[in-house]
Structure formats: C-alpha cells, structure tokens
Amino acid sequence: MDNPCCALILDVMNTDTDIAVIGGGLNGPLLALAMASQGHRVTVIDATAQSVRKNAAFDGRSYAVALTSQRLLAGLGLWDQLADNAQAMLEIKVTDGRAGEGPSPFFMHFDHAEIEEGPMGYMVQDRHLRRALIDAMDASDHITQLSGHAVTGQRAHPAGITLTLDNGKLLTARLAVGADGRASGTAQRAGIKRIAWSYDQTALVCAIEHDLPHHGIAHQFFMPQGPLAILPLPGNVSSIVWSETDANARAFNALPDADYIDMLRPRFGDFLGDIRLTGKRWTYPLGLSLTTEMVADRVALIGDAAHGVHPIAGQGLNAGMRDIAALAEVLTDATRRGEDIGSVATLARYQEWRRFDNTALAMATNAFNRLFSNDNPILRIGRDIGMGVIGALPGLRRGAIREAAGLTGELPRLMQGKPL
Amino acid sequence: MQAHHGTVDPAEVAKFEAMAAEWWDPTGKFKPLHMLNPCRLDYITTQIAAEFERDLKAPDAFAGLRILDIGCGGGLLAEPMARLGADVVGADAAAGNIPVAQVHAQQSGLEIDYRHTTAEDMAAADEQFDVVLNMEVVEHVSDPLAYLTACRELLKPGGLHICSTLNRNPKSFAMAIIGAEHIMRWLPKGTHEWSKFITPDELFDLLKRAGLEPVDRQGFVFNPLTWAWRLSDRDLSVNYVTASLKPR
Numbered sequence: 201m202d203n204p205c206c207a208l209i210l211d212v213m214n215t216d217t218d219i220a221v222i223g224g225g226l227n228g229p230l231l232a233l234a235m236a237s238q239g240h241r242v243t244v245i246d247a248t249a250q251s252v253r254k255n256a257a258f259d260g261r262s263y264a265v266a267l268t269s270q271r272l273l274a275g276l277g278l279w280d281q282l283a284d285n286a287q288a289m290l291e292i293k294v295t296d297g298r299a300g301e302g303p304s305p306f307f308m309h310f311d312h313a314e315i316e317e318g319p320m321g322y323m324v325q326d327r328h329l330r331r332a333l334i335d336a337m338d339a340s341d342h343i344t345q346l347s348g349h350a351v352t353g354q355r356a357h358p359a360g361i362t363l364t365l366d367n368g369k370l371l372t373a374r375l376a377v378g379a380d381g382r383a384s385g386t387a388q389r390a391g392i393k394r395i396a397w398s399y400d401q402t403a404l405v406c407a408i409e410h411d412l413p414h415h416g417i418a419h420q421f422f423m424p425q426g427p428l429a430i431l432p433l434p435g436n437v438s439s440i441v442w443s444e445t446d447a448n449a450r451a452f453n454a455l456p457d458a459d460y461i462d463m464l465r466p467r468f469g470d471f472l473g474d475i476r477l478t479g480k481r482w483t484y485p486l487g488l489s490l491t492t493e494m495v496a497d498r499v500a501l502i503g504d505a506a507h508g509v510h511p512i513a514g515q516g517l518n519a520g521m522r523d524i525a526a527l528a529e530v531l532t533d534a535t536r537r538g539e540d541i542g543s544v545a546t547l548a549r550y551q552e553w554r555r556f557d558n559t560a561l562a563m564a565t566n567a568f569n570r571l572f573s574n575d576n577p578i579l580r581i582g583r584d585i586g587m588g589v590i591g592a593l594p595g596l597r598r599g600a601i602r603e604a605a606g607l608t609g610e611l612p613r614l615m616q617g618k619p620l
Numbered sequence: 621m622q623a624h625h626g627t628v629d630p631a632e633v634a635k636f637e638a639m640a641a642e643w644w645d646p647t648g649k650f651k652p653l654h655m656l657n658p659c660r661l662d663y664i665t666t667q668i669a670a671e672f673e674r675d676l677k678a679p680d681a682f683a684g685l686r687i688l689d690i691g692c693g694g695g696l697l698a699e700p701m702a703r704l705g706a707d708v709v710g711a712d713a714a715a716g717n718i719p720v721a722q723v724h725a726q727q728s729g730l731e732i733d734y735r736h737t738t739a740e741d742m743a744a745a746d747e748q749f750d751v752v753l754n755m756e757v758v759e760h761v762s763d764p765l766a767y768l769t770a771c772r773e774l775l776k777p778g779g780l781h782i783c784s785t786l787n788r789n790p791k792s793f794a795m796a797i798i799g800a801e802h803i804m805r806w807l808p809k810g811t812h813e814w815s816k817f818i819t820p821d822e823l824f825d826l827l828k829r830a831g832l833e834p835v836d837r838q839g840f841v842f843n844p845l846t847w848a849w850r851l852s853d854r855d856l857s858v859n860y861v862t863a864s865l866k867p868r
Contacts, residue, residue, distance in 0.1 A: 239679055358641065359728040536676040537661035538700025540728065545646035545654050
C-alpha cells in the first residue's frame, strides 16, 4: 500500500456511508430520512449533542409550513405525529400599517377557499418538528447519527469524499450534503463563494396568548420599521415575527416581558383582545446570504447553507424543503439509472432545478422588504394602490395564494403528494 | 489493489487517470454524451427491467444479468449497469479506451470486465449475454448486417438487444453534422458520415435480417429550452433507439 494512488482507491472503494449529511437541524434530518427511505445509508453529523434538543417545552419558535412542504412531511411519514399539534392557515391578510394607526384602507386578503388544494399551509412548533425528526431518525435502520461532532476537513476524490471529524476520525461517503446553515463550513471547504448582506433589521420572535380566537387567519402588517407577522397556533395562541431596526430590536429586547408586550400591543391593535407572552423570546439578525453555486464535486448544499433569505414571506424553511424534495428526487432517479449520486453530472441537475427559484426568492423578499420597510409617503401610496389592485383582481390574487402555498414552479414528486 | 496495476508504469497510470477524468467531466470533451446519458439510461433500464421483470426501486436490480456494452468508451453505460448489480463486459475496438475505463471503474469501486475486442471476435469465441447494448455504434461500422448478426449471436435465446443510432434525413444532417459538429462543436468535425446514418425502417429491416425481432423504438429529442434530452414515441427524426429480442 505504499503507492498513494492505490491507498486512495482503496479508501473510496468501501465508503463508510452513502451520504454524509452535515447539520442536524431541520433540513439535514429531512434529507436523511428521504434518502434512507430509498435504501441509502446516511450518516447525519451534528456539532450539537442530541440530548440538548429532546423533550423541550414550547419555546415560542414555530414555522409556517406551506401546503407543499406539508406534503413532503406526509410523504416521509412525519405528518401523523405533527397533525394534532398543527394549526391550518385558512386565510392570510396583508395590511400596510403604522404603529398606533388603524390599517390602511387597502389590504390584500387571501382565502384558501379560492384554491382547490386545501389550506395554504400549517403552523407547526419547532419542538414538535424536531421531536418528530429525531424519533424518525432513531427508528431508521439506515441512519447513523453522529451527534456532538464537528467536521473539520473534507477532501473530494474521483468517486467519493473523505470527511475529517474533530475527534480525528475519517468518514468516507459518495456524497456530502451541507445542511449547516448560513455559516456553512461544507460550502467553505468546497471553495463555494457566498454573497451576503445585512438588512440592519432584527426579527423579534415570540408567541402570545390572546383572549379572542384567531380563526386560522395569518396577518402580515407592513410597518415602516419592518414587517410584523401574526401566525395562528392551536388554541388562542399566535406566533409573532416582529422585524425592527437593529437599534429598536436591541432596546425592546432589553425590556422585561410586560414592557416588551406593551411595545408590541399598539403595533397590531386589539382585534385579538388582550395579549400575554407565552414561551421564550428570540432574536434573529436579518440578512441575505446566497452562495454562487449549490453544488461542487461530491458536495450539495441545501437550505440556508445555500440561500438564507429574509423571513418576510415565511419562505425560508419552505425553500429548504423544496431543495430537499428536488435533491432527493434527482438522487433517487440517478440511483435507479445506476448513476453515481455524487458526480457533478448528477448534482448539476439539482442545481439547475433549484438555483433560479432560490435566487428569485431572495431577490423578491429583498425587494419587498425594501419597498415596505420605510415611511416614504410616495412608496406608501404606491404600495397601497398595488395591494388594492392585487386584492381586486381574482387571477392575481389566486396566483399569490398558490405562491404562498408553494404550488408554483416545477414541483418535485414529494411536493405533489407522490412517492419518491 | 496492487495486483490490478501489476507491472504497469505509474506514469502510465497517471495518464490514464487524467484521461478518465476527461471522459467523466460533464462539461468537457464528452459533454454531449453526458447530456444524452440520463435519457439513454432511462430507456435502457426500463427496457431491461420490463424484459427481465426487475424492480428498479430494489437494490441490485440487475443482479444475475450478464450485460455486454459494445463501444464502451470510458464506461459511461457500463458503470451504471455494474452499479445496478449486473455482471458487465465492456468492449471497445479502440485499445486506448480500455485502461482508461479500467482505472475509472477501480476508482468507483466497480468490477467491470473491459476488453479490447470486437463484437465479431466475441461472437466467434461463443460469448453469451442476457443483454447487448449497442449504442451509437452501428452508424460507424462498414457492414451493419454482419455486425448486427454478431450482436444476435452474442445473445442468449430471449436476450435483449438495445441499439441506438442516427436517422438519415435533412433534419438529422442539419442537427448532427452542421449543428453538433460545426456550430456547437459538441463533436469533432468528421465524427459522423451522414450517408451511413440509418432510418428507423431500415434498421428494423436490418435487425430482422440479422435474426432479431424488433419490439420497440423511440426518439431521443433535444429540447433547447430545457437544454435536456427526453424520450419521444413520435419524434425519431434525429437520434433514436430500438429494442429487439433474440427469438427463443
């Protein structure tokens, strides 16, 4: 074995796993489950020890899961566990507003009754989704979880990739999937460049209890400081995503709970009756982060690792789920053809499928945020008229509803409710 | 591992590795083949699965099948067949392709029997296969009937022969010669001689005269909007593929 060429060949001939997934958040386990369902051996590597994330109480974090993403969760056998704790989003109301004033006379109203597919989506709590993912990974014979280990190095070969872990161990795979977020080390080590900028805004995230029922209606208010979303959770509880300038957010976040709610209260009026905080408060700095490529030799990026967008339309998780459904389909089709799942020829199909959509989403949310997050009177009149027009034209409105439900674009099989 | 390289000079191995990398670069010299490959594989895998009652969703779907790939080149079809569990022989009349394909198969952890030989020589040696893949070769041979007869002889009774080639009409002249060789430069000039192209009816006739029973034909159609190939039941105007069986 003194010939380095032969050592290298031997080392890729018997890979430890078919697919190494770096990142054990939401996207990584979802992709792992999709590929494990097709008989691939998957290893999920996460720097955080798993026990930290289990058995959590409601912590105030939740997600808007678009209809197509719900289909993906159902296709992977996760929805049964989530359904009881999910809240259907039946309507979305979008309003231009200013703190202390009533909503503008122009607003957009989207009702799921206008499309035939069902609710536009569901609100699911972070703890329930994580729990369902961990339970499903634990139950899978094909998934190995390496928790509490960081990847420190990676090297692509002609037919495989070797990852170095922080304990010095090596792991070889046919393909490495980076699901390691905006600061993706997988992307960095693969030499993939990133374009990123900050919005100088921070999202304040929490959940509130309210006296009056929400009737499954999601609200989005466009405030000069940033958008405010009120999203329905089961019972008289709603999730709040409240975007503010960095300075405001810092000030509000320093307040005790009661004063924090006092700042929030005038921002959306009294249509839900009195409100109280439930769970913890969270802050997320807002920015846009896009990689120039979604794939490299033996490497594919999914979710925020490839594209972190403004959460203005609640589309971050859903864009990640589209990546997962598309990548799982490309890899499954390649497997059935006998192709090499980690080759650039295979991975390029995933990039072609997803890149346009992801870039368009990043640009659209960027433009929306810039258009709405200010108090310029001309822009204010302009966007009021725009919303009035969209609201008045059923065709345009149905288009926007389908967009929110994730029903536009070339849908992967898992998002059409079909098997992989 | 050392045994595979045997007495081969390491410098030679490095050269073959470089050539293998070139064969397998989807944006390199063999880009047109890489673009067509998923479409070709879709046809080949579904035909084999249907004929031999295999489930492509199952692991090692082609286990137990002996498959010959004629004109194997760098192994773009042979490797997928081996990955699906088949016992694969790759034959190429160009001696230079053999070590290149061998090196790549070894890198990929696949066992494939690559040989510098021809269909006629293998038939003379009484080799027998369940499937013969004969992709984009027949338009290059001097005596298509003799060649297809050798392909039939290589099949076990009931065996499957998949043969693709280029149609002969003004459109294929424009697309394959002017388009692919002169405008897009996908292929070196002189790769194809248009007069050797064969119409689907002529190929069906040749297959029958060679003792094979044609059962299916479809077109490979390039869509310039999606920049991808797809299969078509109706459009066989340029690239097309046929399936035929050796009678039991």
